Amino acid sequence: MSAVAGTFLVCVILLIHTTNADETVQPNIVFILADDLGFNGVGYHNPYMLTPNIDTLAAGGVKLESYYVQCVCSPSRAALLSGRYGIHTGLQHDKIRPLAAKGLPLEFTTIADELKDSGYATHMVGKWHIGHFKREYTPTHRGFDSFYGILSGQVDHYSHTRKKHNVMDLHDDEEVVWNNTEYSTHLFTRKAEDIIRNHNQNKPLFLYIAYQAPHAPYQVPLEYAARYPGTDVHAGMISCLDDGIGNVTAALQEAGMWDNTVFIFSTDNGADPHGGSNNNGDLRGGKLELWEGGIRGVGFIHAPSLNENVKGTASQELFHISDWFPTMLYLAHGKDATGIEGLDGYNQWQAINGASPSPRSEILHNIDIAKGKHGHRHYEDTFDTRIRAAIRMGEWKLITGNPVHRTRDGCLSCNGDSAEKNVWLFNIQEDPRELNDLSSNRTDKVVELLARLSEYRSTSVPPQSAAEDGRYPGGAVAPWM
Secondary structure: OOHHHHHHHHHHHHHHHHHHHHHHOOOEEEEEEEOOOOOOOOOOOOOOOOOHHHHHHHHOOEEEOOEEOOOOHHHHHHHHHHOOOHHHOOOOOOOOOOOEOOOOOOOOOOHHHHHHHOOOEEEEEEEOOOOOOOHHHOHHHOOOOEEEEEOOOOOOOOOOEEOOOOEEOOEEOOEEOOOOOOOHHHHHHHHHHHHHHOOOOOOOEEEEEEOOOOOOOOOOOHHHHOOOOOOOHHHHHHHHHHHHHHHHHHHHHHOOOHHHEEEEEEEOOOOOOOOOOOOOOOOOOOOOOOOHHHHEOOEEEEOOOOOOOOOOEEEOOOEEHHHHHHHHHHHOOOOOHHHOOOOOOOOOHHHHOOOOOOOOOEEEEEEEHHHOOOOOOOOOOOOOOOOEEEEEEOOEEEEEOOOOOOHHHOHHHHHHOOOOOOEEEEEOOOOOOOOOOOOOOOHHHHHHHHHHHHHHHHOOOOOOOOOEOOOOHHHEOOOOO
16 A cells, blocks of 8 residues: 555544544533513514623524423423423423422433433523422432522522512522522522533533523612613513523633533513513413413524524424423434433424424414313314313414413403403414404314314323422421422
């Protein structure tokens, strides 16, 4: 063999080796979850909002513009971490109250479990809210190496107490943290920065940061509220969140980890239109409701492995929060998620990357039999239209039962709807504001979607009890059973 040929062969071998090594490098995954952030709560949807870090990250990644979450926090968080609809976990009805003996069933692995098995260091900072009545349901028993945050919801951002009973809800792993008064967004950001700086880079990192902002109580340091006309506290909370995201990305860059990090941003549900935080824009309704304002979420992904031609684009492909489970597992070069029985989520990486359409043709928004039946039944021998439910199939969306949470919301009377009405059909692509109900004109579509709801209901499990039957041990939100 000549010297030239030998040199060429060595180069080819080195190139193959390098390529294979690059293909097997597991990326760091940082998932940011905002709390009660409406569709219009970011600058790239609404110029009033000052969110330069979020806007820059979204502009360099793929914005998910047909992205759906659940209408309230606990079901969304459970779907994210388990890859399953609420009807399959028993968490299809409302949030988990702090003394309710319910949670994401232990039979289901979390994405943290799966990534840990794939060699990841797994850490969580922020709001858990998918069960804590037994120690086995808490984060460090559900796949996370560490946890710093709150177990329930609606916790004071400074004192970290639930005001109703004046009990502490701030935890460092399984220990209660007493007498901390640092603002929650700053506190959670600082803890996330510490994790990044101390991370052993011989292992890939999965960091789940579930911020409490901009959920009530509406509190923020004055400097953030003062950025807006009239000293807007709620908008200031979002800008403070945006600053925190900027600090997290800066920490990743300083640690030399950013170029191998998949960064994902999502909300858990729409904004609460009755709590002074309505930033759902033109979308109808909000948090706790099956209108688009409650379930159409802000979401994007920023990753170095994205194809150049999709960076900066807005995807209109159907995407549900449960899809992150198999998508992250795929990105981590873990086991094929199709081998995990009962997942409702789909691996969306090829669709995100522009290589194929979304594997989804439909999304079950929910079936909630615990809500109680509403109105009179229509269409015998199919799904009961008195039951609160919603489904999206292609361009069509069907809502049944009572889509709102409280009778005082008054949304049933919007657009001339009668108090007994319990069927709505919208072409959601043409009418995202849900102004033109087509249920009387397109009964064929109503019947088709009702049949699909019947199929889903046949696979559902009963809702877990919402009754609060525990007590606060030692003056804190903590396991009691």
